[in-house]
Amino acid sequence: GNSVTQMEGPVTLSEEAFLTINCTYTATGYPSLFWYVQYPGEGLQLLLKATKADDKGSNKGFEATYRKETTSFHLEKGSVQVSDSAVYFCALVHTNAGKSTFGDGTTLTVKP
Amino acid sequence: GAVVSQHPSWVICKSGTSVKIECRSLDFQATTMFWYRQFPKQSLMLMATSNEGSKATYEQGVEKDKFLINHASLTLSTLTVTSAHPEDSSFYICSAIVYKYNEQFFGPGTRLTVL
Numbered sequence: 001g002n003s004v005t006q007m008e009g010p011v012t013l014s015e016e017a018f019l020t021i022n023c024t025y026t027a028t029g030y031p032s033l034f035w036y037v038q039y040p041g042e043g044l045q046l047l048l049k050a051t052k053a054d055d056k057g058s059n060k061g062f063e064a065t066y067r068k069e070t071t072s073f074h075l076e077k078g079s080v081q082v083s084d085s086a087v088y089f090c091a092l093v094h095t096n097a098g099k100s101t102f103g104d105g106t107t108l109t110v111k112p
Numbered sequence: 113g114a115v116v117s118q119h120p121s122w123v124i125c126k127s128g129t130s131v132k133i134e135c136r137s138l139d140f141q142a143t144t145m146f147w148y149r150q151f152p153k154q155s156l157m158l159m160a161t162s163n164e165g166s167k168a169t170y171e172q173g174v175e176k177d178k179f180l181i182n183h184a185s186l187t188l189s190t191l192t193v194t195s196a197h198p199e200d201s202s203f204y205i206c207s208a209i210v211y212k213y214n215e216q217f218f219g220p221g222t223r224l225t226v227l
Contacts, residue, residue, distance in 0.1 A: 032215070043118075043205050043220040044156075089155065093209075093216065099146065100207075100216055104155045 006103030023090035135206030142208035
């Protein structure tokens with residue numbers, strides 16, 4: 001079946017540091033890949049997505065590239081801010097099924 | 113963009129009572145919605161897939177008589193937690209899928225606390 005493995009957290013960084021959160025997946029066919037962000041007490045917000053190999057999703061300074069050869073979708077940001085502190089989820093959606101498969105989430109804390 | 117709302121945003125109830133949570137797609141029609149449960153500091157666990165006009169499909173281990181799902185229209189799905197107990201306390205999140213984008217849009221979640 002489909003699965004998503006995320007880098008374990010928590011991750012603590014200083015403001016303006018470089019961020020990488022690793023995500024690898026297992027799936028048949030060609031899933032779409034997503035990163036979601038969840039702030040305390042809230043639902044999930046889509047951060048970025050990629051629907052095919054070599055696509056790069058980007059939003060608010062975050063980027064992730066769909067790498068089929070390594071089955072990865074690592075999240076990166078060049079300079080994090082305190083406001084980026086949240087839980088980040090990597091997920092895939094298989095085209096035919098429609099259901100999402102989520103990673104376990106990675107908690108990011110950015111200190112001033 | 114596609115917006116999904118949930119109501120209520122939080123609810124506190126006594127053990128043994130039933131609680132209904134609504135999930136609405138505000139600006140699009142959703143033939144398929146999903147219900148998730150999230151425990152503190154954990155990931156989302158898919159409970160069931162709600163299909164308009166038909167019975168919901170429950171994931172393994174989810175009691176369908178405990179968690180009743182009704183998808184009565186293309187914009188509304190409801191989750192009823194029957195005879196709630198403290199162990200049902202959790203954060204419940206719904207989502208609706210827009211197939212042409214192969215993307216889910218999530219509601220803001222409902223915090224259920226059973227005393």
